[in-house]
Amino acid sequence: MGVTYQDSNARMSQVAIHNGTVYLAGQVPADATADMRGQTEQVLARIDKLLAQAGTSKEHLISAQIWVTSMAEFDHMNAAWDAWVVPGRPPVRAAIEAQLAKPEWKVEIMVVAALPEA
Helix, strand or coil, X not given: CCCEEEEECCCCEEEEEECCEEEECXXXXXXXXXXXXXXXXXXXXXXXXXXXXXXXXXXHEEEXXXXXCCHHHHHHHHHHHHHHCCCCCCCEEEEEECCCCCCCCCEEEEEEEECCCC
């Protein structure tokens, strides 16, 4: 079984699908003027869109990796995350404080999800 790539350019793909698993690249906010919660909500909306494009949804999340630029704002990211994640189906998750590629970004999130069984 091969790998399917979506939303690709010369450097990377936003989505890779292999053997019933959907891998998303790290997603960042489009509007970096928003606060931590607002940036997180943007990222989660982008994740919803990419998962749907790949044929799955947040109900099938397996794992998430989250990078935030300041643990002082961690609770604001978690407020958006907690409102978004499917109750009773939280993925395994790791979160770390890190410097992101652009200083105005406050959060980046990368997820892995399963395709629903046919």
